[in-house]
Amino acid sequence: MVTTEYGRRIAARFDTFDQDGNGYIDREDFNSAAKALLAEFSTAARSDKGQALYAGAEAFWQGMAGIADRDGDQRITRDEFVGGAVKRLRDNPDRFAEIARPFLHAALAVADTDGDGAVTVEDTVRVLHILGVREDIAETVAVALDINADGKVGEAEIVPAFARYFTVPE
Ligand code: CA
Ligand code: CA
Numbered sequence: 001m002v003t004t005e006y007g008r009r010i011a012a013r014f015d016t017f018d019q020d021g022n023g024y025i026d027r028e029d030f031n032s033a034a035k036a037l038l039a040e041f042s043t044a045a046r047s048d049k050g051q052a053l054y055a056g057a058e059a060f061w062q063g064m065a066g067i068a069d070r071d072g073d074q075r076i077t078r079d080e081f082v083g084g085a086v087k088r089l090r091d092n093p094d095r096f097a098e099i100a101r102p103f104l105h106a107a108l109a110v111a112d113t114d115g116d117g118a119v120t121v122e123d124t125v126r127v128l129h130i131l132g133v134r135e136d137i138a139e140t141v142a143v144a145l146d147i148n149a150d151g152k153v154g155e156a157e158i159v160p161a162f163a164r165y166f167t168v169p170e
Contacts, residue, residue: 012134
């Protein structure tokens with residue numbers, strides 16, 4: 001049983017990655033996240049943005065598997081996540097930003113529907129929510145990211161914030 005606040009937060013991050021809730025993280029969870037984002041923003045999988053998102057999802061999965069899939073069965077169990085991924089990512093948040101960046105870059109391109117290089121706070125909440133971040137947290141995070149309060153959020157802010165969220169500081 002998870003009793004500490006830290007343990008509870010780690011469990012929540014695992015659940016965020018385990019999009020289909022079958023008890024382990026695998027490639028399918030990353031593909032599901034990509035698919036859900038494309039559906040949310042009415043973007044075709046075969047478009048350039050769709051292809052970039054799937055490529056980013058694959059790179060994200062490969063990076064996570066490289067860090068956490070200790071027995072190489074192409075699944076990250078809760079134990080592997082808690083014992084491997086969380087500790088190693090916390091020790092090296094830059095590494096997490098690096099493996100997540102192509103996916104986040106592509107996700108923001110999908111959400112940047114007017115192509116001005118930034119995403120509205122409202123659409124940032126939609127992205128975070130689709131990625132499994134709880135809606136009330138997503139809202140707080142998105143508003144905090146809009147540092148100059150112009151209603152828009154750029155990639156430079158999102159990648160480190162996402163890394164901070166997933167690397168779960170103690
Ligand atoms: Ca899963
Ligand atoms: Ca495994």
